[in-house]
Amino acid sequence: MKKYKVLKKIRVLISLVFLVLLGGFFLDFLGTFSTGFITGFVFPQFVPSLLKFFNVFTWVATGFIVVLILTLLFGRVYCSTICPLGIMQDVISWLRRRFRKRKKPNYHYLKALHWLRYGIVGATLAFLASGSVIVLSIFDPYSTFGRIVSDLFRPLLTRGNNLLSGILKNFDIYGLYHVDLQPLHIGVMAIPLAFLIAVVWMSLTSGRLYCNTVCPVGTFLGLVSKLSLFQIRLNPNSCTKCGICEKRCKANCIDTKNMRVDFDRCVGCFNCLQSCPFSAAEYSLNPLYKKLTLPEPSASPIPNTSASGKEGVGDKASHHKTDVGKRKFLAGIALAFFSVTKLSKAQELVSYNATTPVKRENPVSPPGADSTDRFNDACTACHLCVNVCPTQVLQPSLLEYGLRGLMQPRMDYHAGFCNYDCVACTEVCPTGAILPLLLEDKKRVQLGKAQFVKENCIVETEGTDCGSCSEHCPTKAVDMVDYKNGLRIPEVTEDICVGCGACEYACPTHPYKAIYVEGNPVHLQAQKPKQEKVKREEPEEDFPF
Numbered sequence: 301m302k303k304y305k306v307l308k309k310i311r312v313l314i315s316l317v318f319l320v321l322l323g324g325f326f327l328d329f330l331g332t333f334s335t336g337f338i339t340g341f342v343f344p345q346f347v348p349s350l351l352k353f354f355n356v357f358t359w360v361a362t363g364f365i366v367v368l369i370l371t372l373l374f375g376r377v378y379c380s381t382i383c384p385l386g387i388m389q390d391v392i393s394w395l396r397r398r399f400r401k402r403k404k405p406n407y408h409y410l411k412a413l414h415w416l417r418y419g420i421v422g423a424t425l426a427f428l429a430s431g432s433v434i435v436l437s438i439f440d441p442y443s444t445f446g447r448i449v450s451d452l453f454r455p456l457l458t459r460g461n462n463l464l465s466g467i468l469k470n471f472d473i474y475g476l477y478h479v480d481l482q483p484l485h486i487g488v489m490a491i492p493l494a495f496l497i498a499v500v501w502m503s504l505t506s507g508r509l510y511c512n513t514v515c516p517v518g519t520f521l522g523l524v525s526k527l528s529l530f531q532i533r534l535n536p537n538s539c540t541k542c543g544i545c546e547k548r549c550k551a552n553c554i555d556t557k558n559m560r561v562d563f564d565r566c567v568g569c570f571n572c573l574q575s576c577p578f579s580a581a582e583y584s585l586n587p588l589y590k591k592l593t594l595p596e597p598s599a600s601p602i603p604n605t606s607a608s609g610k611e612g613v614g615d616k617a618s619h620h621k622t623d624v625g626k627r628k629f630l631a632g633i634a635l636a637f638f639s640v641t642k643l644s645k646a647q648e649l650v651s652y653n654a655t656t657p658v659k660r661e662n663p664v665s666p667p668g669a670d671s672t673d674r675f676n677d678a679c680t681a682c683h684l685c686v687n688v689c690p691t692q693v694l695q696p697s698l699l700e701y702g703l704r705g706l707m708q709p710r711m712d713y714h715a716g717f718c719n720y721d722c723v724a725c726t727e728v729c730p731t732g733a734i735l736p737l738l739l740e741d742k743k744r745v746q747l748g749k750a751q752f753v754k755e756n757c758i759v760e761t762e763g764t765d766c767g768s769c770s771e772h773c774p775t776k777a778v779d780m781v782d783y784k785n786g787l788r789i790p791e792v793t794e795d796i797c798v799g800c801g802a803c804e805y806a807c808p809t810h811p812y813k814a815i816y817v818e819g820n821p822v823h824l825q826a827q828k829p830k831q832e833k834v835k836r837e838e839p840e841e842d843f844p845f
Contacts (some may be wrong), residue, residue, distance in 0.1 A: 355732030748799030
């Protein structure tokens with residue numbers, strides 16, 4: 301048992317490192333972490349690594365292979381040690397016990413809901429075969445964790461920082477400073493909120509029920525773990541059916557009545573190994589790889605006694621009853637995301653009264669996406685790029701891309717603009733949906749083209765000078781030209797426009813903009829802006845020095 305305690309301590313230590321650092325990446329609103337440090341810990345996340353391998357095909361995207369090797373050796377240790385959503389569920393269960401009189405877990409064996417497990421995996425594979433990652437992005441545990449922390453916890457932390465900084469400012473303490481925060485659409489927040497509620501409820505009631513019923517990664521790795529070299533098993537020669545290991549199993553996969561471990565649902569927490577008082581729970585070589593298999597249990601029944609000598613512990617029929625309410629709840633979650641039937645590929649910039657409505661026919665995808673279709677096919681909406689964007693121009697979409705791009709980042713030029721000298725989002729994308737770009741190459745990528753709407757411009761409507769769009773354009777694609785009555789009005793040179801959105805963000809008209817960026821479905825290459833030669837004035841001849 302001592303060696304198993306050490307094994308569990310190592311697992312807990314590694315899992316806490318992953319949880320703290322990955323949580324820190326998504327909570328980081330000050331830009332504390334370097335992009336290289338972030339990508340190092342995102343490397344072994346299964347789904348992002350798998351997608352990046354097929355999108356970019358580089359050795360850096362081989363994290364999923366490492367996970368498969370670990371699973372073939374030790375079982376689903378990814379779920380208990382590396383997956384941040386799984387580790388978060390363990391923390392929720394631990395906190396529950398801390399605030400209750402019963403300090404020890406009290407789980408029980410549950411029959412596997414194969415219809416739901418394999419149904420979600422089947423739907424995921426079917427959509428992947430059709431070229432869509434919508435189902436995978438919704439249920440991917442890493443991306444789900446990212447959305448929960450980024451869209452729910454990070455805004456709360458930022459608001460807390462702003463509140464505290466305002467209080468400290470009154471005492472001339474400036475250690476904290478105000479951070480601008482763009483509000484999220486209620487529809488965008490609804491999805492991570494629903495998953496947070498589901499994960500918390502399942503963790504409080506049944507441990508790792510989410511991992512073994514909803515998560516497609518857990519189900520797939522469970523199939524792989526059937527072939528793992530080492531497996532947890534109950535030794536029939538020493539097991540007394542006391543039920544202690546069953547009560548400690550957060551995966552609800554130990555059936556002490558039949559002395560069986562449903563190992564494809566085991567998440568490798570090692571709780572059973574260290575809790576068994578008779579060392580009957582063993583972490584041993586898979587019988588498939590042994591010449592001699594374990595002996596069959598004796599036909600004579602072994603007394604079902606607990607450590608206290610009482611019979612019948614863990615032999616309750618209620619352990620095998622199916623919780624119909626949980627099934628309906630989980631099925632409802634799965635069906636809710638397929639109930640949307642209307643697709644909206646046009647983003648309409650709507651507010652209160654306006655003169656000329658402005659519609660964006662194509663959303664603007666991030667630099668490095670290459671095209672909207674390619675981006676939609678590779679992005680799992682983990683929102684890591686949203687977090688590292690210094691200007692907050694990257695915002696989660698609702699239906700701007702259509703249903704296939706639900707929650708995926710888009711360029712929202714009402715929230716910010718794409719910094720001309722920034723490539724942060726291209727350095728952290730874990731799936732390859734946003735390809736790495738050198739700064740000089742990024743400055744030539746044309747995300748879209750600025751469109752001028754003269755009817756909304758205050759030069760036209762109010763007869764006064766403005767020029768905000770031209771002043772903020774980094775390539776001078778928006779220039780001011782002579783108009784009438786001594787006024788100057790914007791003019792767009794599309795060839796050198798990179799679609800950064802600085803003009804749209806700076807435009808003061810409300811509610812519609814006088815200039816906006818129409819997205820390029822396929823990113824183009826902008827021409828280099830013309831460099832104006834500055835004439836040097838010669839010094840006067842009579843100036844002596």
